[in-house]
Amino acid sequence: xxxxxxxxxxxxxxxxxxxxxxxxxxxxxxxxxxxxxxxxxxxxxxxxxxxxxxxxxxxxxxxxxxxxxxxxxxxxxxxxxxxxxxxxxxxxxxxxxxxxxxxxxxxxxxxxxxxxxxxxxxxxxxxxxxxxxxxxxxxxxxxxxxxxxxxxxxxxxxxxxxxxxxxxxxxxxxxxxxxxxxxxxxxxxxxxxxxxxxxxxxxxxxxxxxxxxxxxxxxxxxxxxxxxxxxxxxxxxxxxxxxxxxxxxxxxxxxxxxxxxxxxxxxxxxxxxxxxxxxxxxxxxxxxxxxxxxxxxxxxxxxxxxxxxxxxxxxxxxxxxxxxxxxxxxxxxxxxxxxxxxxxxxxxxxxxxxxxxxxxxxxxxxxxxxxxxxxxxxxxxxxxxxxxxxxxxxxxxxxxxxxxxxxxxxxxxxxxxxxxxxxxxxxxxxxxxxxxxxxxxxxxxxxxxxxxxxxxxxxxxxxxxxxxxxxxxxxxxxxxxxxxxxxxxxxxxxxxxxxxxxxxxxxxxxxxxxxxxx
Amino acid sequence: xxxxxxxxxxxxxxxxxxxxxxxxxxxxxxxxxxxxxxxxxxxxxxxxxxxxxxxxxxxxxxxxxxxxxxxxxxxxxxxxxxxxxxxxxxxxxxxxxxxxxxxxxxxxxxxxxxxxxxxxxxxxxxxxxxxxxxxxxxxxxxxxxxxxxxxxxxxxxxxxxxxxxxxxxxxxxxxxxxxxxxxxxxx
Numbered sequence: 001x002x003x004x005x006x007x008x009x010x011x012x013x014x015x016x017x018x019x020x021x022x023x024x025x026x027x028x029x030x031x032x033x034x035x036x037x038x039x040x041x042x043x044x045x046x047x048x049x050x051x052x053x054x055x056x057x058x059x060x061x062x063x064x065x066x067x068x069x070x071x072x073x074x075x076x077x078x079x080x081x082x083x084x085x086x087x088x089x090x091x092x093x094x095x096x097x098x099x100x101x102x103x104x105x106x107x108x109x110x111x112x113x114x115x116x117x118x119x120x121x122x123x124x125x126x127x128x129x130x131x132x133x134x135x136x137x138x139x140x141x142x143x144x145x146x147x148x149x150x151x152x153x154x155x156x157x158x159x160x161x162x163x164x165x166x167x168x169x170x171x172x173x174x175x176x177x178x179x180x181x182x183x184x185x186x187x188x189x190x191x192x193x194x195x196x197x198x199x200x201x202x203x204x205x206x207x208x209x210x211x212x213x214x215x216x217x218x219x220x221x222x223x224x225x226x227x228x229x230x231x232x233x234x235x236x237x238x239x240x241x242x243x244x245x246x247x248x249x250x251x252x253x254x255x256x257x258x259x260x261x262x263x264x265x266x267x268x269x270x271x272x273x274x275x276x277x278x279x280x281x282x283x284x285x286x287x288x289x290x291x292x293x294x295x296x297x298x299x300x301x302x303x304x305x306x307x308x309x310x311x312x313x314x315x316x317x318x319x320x321x322x323x324x325x326x327x328x329x330x331x332x333x334x335x336x337x338x339x340x341x342x343x344x345x346x347x348x349x350x351x352x353x354x355x356x357x358x359x360x361x362x363x364x365x366x367x368x369x370x371x372x373x374x375x376x377x378x379x380x381x382x383x384x385x386x387x388x389x390x391x392x393x394x395x396x397x398x399x400x401x402x403x404x405x406x407x408x409x410x411x412x413x414x415x416x417x418x419x420x421x422x423x424x425x426x427x428x429x430x431x432x433x434x435x436x437x438x439x440x441x442x443x444x445x446x447x448x449x450x451x452x453x454x455x456x457x458x459x460x461x462x463x464x465x466x467x468x469x470x471x472x473x474x475x476x477x478x479x480x481x482x483x484x485x486x487x488x489x490x491x492x493x494x495x496x497x498x499x500x501x502x503x504x505x506x507x508x509x510x511x512x513x514x515x516x517x518x
Numbered sequence: 519x520x521x522x523x524x525x526x527x528x529x530x531x532x533x534x535x536x537x538x539x540x541x542x543x544x545x546x547x548x549x550x551x552x553x554x555x556x557x558x559x560x561x562x563x564x565x566x567x568x569x570x571x572x573x574x575x576x577x578x579x580x581x582x583x584x585x586x587x588x589x590x591x592x593x594x595x596x597x598x599x600x601x602x603x604x605x606x607x608x609x610x611x612x613x614x615x616x617x618x619x620x621x622x623x624x625x626x627x628x629x630x631x632x633x634x635x636x637x638x639x640x641x642x643x644x645x646x647x648x649x650x651x652x653x654x655x656x657x658x659x660x661x662x663x664x665x666x667x668x669x670x671x672x673x674x675x676x677x678x679x680x681x682x683x684x685x686x687x688x689x690x691x692x693x694x695x696x697x698x699x700x701x702x703x704x705x
Contacts, residue, residue: 101525168532172525206536210543222700225547229599229640229697236550240543302559 008508016111019103020508021088026405027110028085029398033474035077035117040467042070047429047463049446050456063446064132069120071135072152075252076159077117079386082394083255084109084166087194089405091170093499093506094188096179096515101172109165116158123148134444136241137212139226139234143219150219153212160205167198167205174198179498181517185279188497189272192279193258196286200247200254203290208244211237235300242293250289253353253385254282256393257324260346262497263400264328267343268335269494274327281320281327288317298369307366314364318357325354340492341415345396348423349388356384359434374444377437383430392422395473402477403491407505408484414476421469428462584618585681588688592679595693596625602698603631604665606639609672617651617681624672625658625694629665636664636699644691651683652690662699 008014008023015027045066049057058066088106092099100106123130128146131137137156142149174195178187187195214225215237224230226237257278265272272278294302294310328350337343359381363369372378395418402410432455441452448456490500498517502510553559592615594608605628615621629635639659643649654660658673665671679690 101521102529164536168529168536171532172528175528176521176524202532202535203539206539207543207546210540214544224700229601230700233550233554236547239550240546243546306558 017107019099019107021092021100021103021106022405022506022508024100024106024110025085025088025090028081028088028113031110031113031117032078032080032082032085035073035081037470038121039070039073039078040470042066042073044463044467046070047460050448051460052457053448053450053453055447058446060446061129061132064134064444065124065130067444068132068134069123069130073117073120074386075135075248076156077113077120079252079390079394080159080163081113083194083197083252083390084163086190086255086259086394086397086401087166087170090401090499091173091191091194092177093404093502093510094191094497095174095177095182096498096511096517097173097177098509098511098514100169101177102169105165106169109162109169112158112162112165116155116162119151119155119158123151126151136238136245137215138241139215139218139237140228142215143227150216153216156212157209160209163201164205167201170194170198171202179511179514179517185276186517188258189261189275189278189282190255190258193254193261193282196282197251197254200251200286200289204244204247204251207240208248211240211244214240235297238297238300239294242296243290245296246293247286247289249382249385250285252390254286256349256390257282259393259397259400260328260349263342263346263396264331264350266400266492266494266496267340267346268332268337270331270335271496272327273330273333274323277323278327281323284320285317288313288320292317295364295369298366299373311364311366315361318361321357325350325357340399341410341412341419342396342400344416344419345392345399348419349392349396352384352388352392352426356381356389359384372437374442375437376433376441376443379443380430380433380437383433387430388426395419395422398473398477400492401499402480403487404499404502404504404506406481406484407487407503408480408482409487409491410476410480410484414472414479418469418472418476421472422466425462425464425466425469429459429466430462432456432458432462583681584616586616588617588685589614590617590679590683590687591689592621593689593691594623594625595691596696597693598696599698602637602696604629604635604637604696606694606696615679617679617683620655620676620678622674622676624674626670626672627663627665627696628670629668632667634664634666636662636701637696638662638699639694639696642693642695644693645687648679648683648687648690651680651687652692653678653680659694 008020009017015023018024018027043066045058046063049055049063088100091097120130126147128148130148131142131145131152133141133145137152145152174187174191184192214223217223218225218227218232222230224232226232226234228234261272261278292310292314294306295314298307298310332347339347359377363372363378363381399410399415402408436452436455436459439452439455441448487504489503491504492500498511498515499506501515591612593612594610596606596608598604598606605626607626609624609626613621613623627637641657641659643652654675654677656674656676658675663671663673675692
């Protein structure tokens with residue numbers, strides 16, 4: 001590897017050809033931010049239509065396209081790449097490595113993403129419009145889509161490839177590039193959670209790729225995997241999809257656990273409580289996530305024995321998750337806490353994610369789930385774990401590491417404003433959806449019965465507050481990049497991981513001589 | 519072992535894992551089929567009257583009391599699936615019957631192609647709730663139909679609309695869609 005001092009092409013070619021983990025990390029983060037706003041705008045379209053009963057702004061087909069693309073892009077285009085961005089920036093810094101193990105592969109895994117995103121976004125302009133069958137791509141509905149169905153399949157292939165390459169890179173980096181003395185059980189928890197997440201990705205992304213490939217051959221090459229008229233079974237798709245889909249939701253939350261486990265000890269000024277149990281809890285969650293998939297499909301027809309198994313196995317996940325929540329609480333217990341923006345978002349995460357976890361346990365119960373299947377209760381549940389879970393930690397992590405990345409402190413006042421408005425907007429949007437679901441409002445409908453009107457109006461107002469609030473975040477980030485109070489090597493008093501030993505902003509090349517970890 | 523070499527070994531192992539998992543996704547299909555054949559995914563149906571549980575075994579022939587107080591119109595719709603070249607039609611568009619009356623109707627099917635083909639008809643009812651009261655004693659939809667090149671056939675349906683049919687149902691549409699059964703299907 002060349003050890004030039006900051007020698008890299010300038011302008012656009014710097015970003016196209018870069019193999020630097022910090023550049024690629026930034027690319028991932030900017031990309032996911034763009035996708036976040038795109039998919040968020042789609043969500044505002046959904047809430048606009050649902051502001052009052054009746055059909056106001058769009059055709060039902062358009063509405064379904066919005067829900068579908070919102071889901072697909074948020075999952076694959078916003079949340080996942082954002083965590084990979086954090087992994088790129090932070091893993092080498094946290095384990096004392098000069099870069100990722102496979103820098104060119106790293107470049108390739110990023111640049112696959114804009115291609116996939118283009119396929120998804122341009123599907124709005126092809127005949128028939130984008131797919132409308134829901135982000136879960138269930139046949140037979142999915143089979144009936146026009147060209148956008150194929151574009152989406154290819155987009156999923158490409159996104160999957162990118163995730164797999166990224167994961168291989170992360171595993172190799174963690175296994176082979178740790179600084180001397182950095183044993184596995186000394187790695188920061190963010191590194192541990194990504195290590196386990198990367199294995200999960202390698203295990204399940206190929207299964208999704210297989211499932212969509214079967215769909216592609218069903219559509220065009222006369223196979224009948226899921227086509228009932230040819231002896232296939234659409235329910236089998238649901239089994240294969242959720243064999244991927246359930247681990248996928250943990251892929252989106254485990255790195256979040258890692259970020260929070262870095263931030264809470266810093267601002268509580270105490271070491272993380274129960275480090276070892278955190279590692280084992282993460283691994284147990286990952287393993288359990290592979291054997292609970294059918295709780296997404298209790299109502300497709302399944303013997304009682306199978307339902308009971310999936311119910312108990314699902315509830316079992318609450319145990320390691322509970323271990324984590326109690327460890328975070330114990331870390332804060334009697335700590336000298338201060339409440340800067342990263343800590344606020346982390347505490348917000350612990351509170352709201354736990355709430356989302358509890359509604360998950362409610363939904364795990366077969367008799368309850370049969371009632372609530374495909375209702376707004378489910379929508380509320382997964383937004384509590386994905387928005388106040390994954391997204392809030394992404395904000396927490398961004399505020400936490402921005403001083404290291406840019407060398408400037410962000411605007412604390414605006415950061416706090418961003419947090420509190422997000423908190424209000426988020427809860428106003430999604431808390432009423434629990435009641436809507438319990439009252440029987442199905443998800444994915446553009447119009448609804450009159451009795452749901454009040455809660456929907458609240459939800460829509462909340463959504464617009466939440467959506468506009470995110471512009472504050474963009475403003476804070478840009479302001480922080482442009483200038484601000486100098487951050488110093490270690491802006492956070494309680495931080496003790498390796499990235500705080502390098503200067504701020506982190507130089508283009510770091511740890512060319514590996515640090516020695518005692 | 520140097521880092522570069524151990525990187526290569528690790529990348530190879532992880533890449534192998536990716537392909538194993540891709541293979542696993544396809545292996546799920548025979549696994550799923552075995553699970554189905556072994557009955558692991560069967561729902562224990564307690565409802566004996568559910569006509570979808572098993573059409574052949576649920577026909578209650580004891581109930582042949584005819585309710586002459588009212589008429590029910592049964593309409594017959596015949597469609598061949600988009601990818602199915604067979605010509606398929608009902609000999610009568612509709613019949614007027616009393617509930618409880620055993621009725622026999624015929625459908626015609628022609629295979630206009632020059633090759634032997636197998637088809638399977640799938641019934642559906644409108645209104646859907648009528649399905650419970652529509653009991654078929656004999657139907658070409660119970661089995662697959664094989665037709666030689668240019669062969670045609672008249673196919674019977676023998677049915678009873680049970681007298682407990684709700685009073686507000688006066689018309690039932692019975693619709694069949696013919697699908698082609700490919701000799702080698704996925705599962």
